[in-house]
Amino acid sequence: MTVALSLILLSAVVHAIVNILTKRADNKYAMRLLIGVFSAIIVAPALFFVPLPHGRAVWFLVGTAFVHALYELLLVKSYESAAFSAVYPVARGTGPLFTAIGAMLFLHEHPPALQLLGIAFVCGGVITIGLSHRATEGAMKGIAFALATGLTIGSYTLIDASGVRAVTNPFSYVLWFFVAHGFCVLVTAPGIRGRSVVIEARKEWKLGILLGALSITTYGSAMLAYRFGATAQLAALRETSVLFGTALAMSFLGEHMTLRRWIAAGGIAAGAILLQAG
Numbered sequence: 109m110t111v112a113l114s115l116i117l118l119s120a121v122v123h124a125i126v127n128i129l130t131k132r133a134d135n136k137y138a139m140r141l142l143i144g145v146f147s148a149i150i151v152a153p154a155l156f157f158v159p160l161p162h163g164r165a166v167w168f169l170v171g172t173a174f175v176h177a178l179y180e181l182l183l184v185k186s187y188e189s190a191a192f193s194a195v196y197p198v199a200r201g202t203g204p205l206f207t208a209i210g211a212m213l214f215l216h217e218h219p220p221a222l223q224l225l226g227i228a229f230v231c232g233g234v235i236t237i238g239l240s241h242r243a244t245e246g247a248m249k250g251i252a253f254a255l256a257t258g259l260t261i262g263s264y265t266l267i268d269a270s271g272v273r274a275v276t277n278p279f280s281y282v283l284w285f286f287v288a289h290g291f292c293v294l295v296t297a298p299g300i301r302g303r304s305v306v307i308e309a310r311k312e313w314k315l316g317i318l319l320g321a322l323s324i325t326t327y328g329s330a331m332l333a334y335r336f337g338a339t340a341q342l343a344a345l346r347e348t349s350v351l352f353g354t355a356l357a358m359s360f361l362g363e364h365m366t367l368r369r370w371i372a373a374g375g376i377a378a379g380a381i382l383l384q385a386g
Contacts, residue, residue: 124351129318139319209262
């Protein structure tokens with residue numbers, strides 16, 4: 109469990125950095141396209157050193173590629189509809205909630221009561237940070253997209269946790285995931301947004317390379333963690349990235365914390381402690 113904990117906390121920290129840098133992109137959907145493509149290119153040479161996935165793992169890869177493509181679209185739609193700091197916590201907070209329900213229904217994982225309470229604290233704290241913004245019409249539309257995004261997060265987490273456990277060498281699934289995801293996003297993004305998304309992507313390719321490399325670190329670490337630990341608890345613990353993201357936003361983006369957000373942050377921290385105590 110120590111290995112899983114270390115990997116998931118690494119994932120959380122890097123995940124916060126990726127999203128802070130993504131916020132700076134002029135066209136966020138173009139940046140998501142670049143992240144998918146460059147992460148696939150970066151891992152491609154390593155494919156020669158791992159066995160090919162086979163059996164059920166192949167179907168998990170196909171499924172997760174399409175779910176991730178849908179996730180990218182819904183995430184960007186939520187960003188375009190409301191403030192980043194409002195919708196991002198809602199998406200990330202509901203993701204582990206859906207994961208926990210799915211893990212109990214489909215993976216037959218049954219966390220003890222203390223860990224379920226920890227999951228509730230993390231999810232509640234993250235969602236409270238998102239809902240601390242003014243409930244304008246645009247914000248409510250964005251939150252609706254964020255809830256749909258959370259459902260895709262729960263879905264791909266369950267798929268990838270199953271996939272990384274279905275292979276002998278976990279790096280086989282992890283590396284091929286980035287290739288499958290990159291290919292799927294490369295096909296679907298221009299189809300959804302047209303040539304303009306490719307033109308916009310060319311303008312920010314340098315940042316795309318950096319975020320592609322960081323994306324490998326954050327989600328690769330998460331998938332490896334799912335190999336060694338329980339899915340629902342680790343998925344919830346990963347959402348402590350919102351705490352790291354808030355700290356970075358205060359330091360580098362000049363954002364301020366209200367009392368409600370400080371209380372919510374305390375709830376997230378308490379939930380993380382309960383997850384480990386359980």
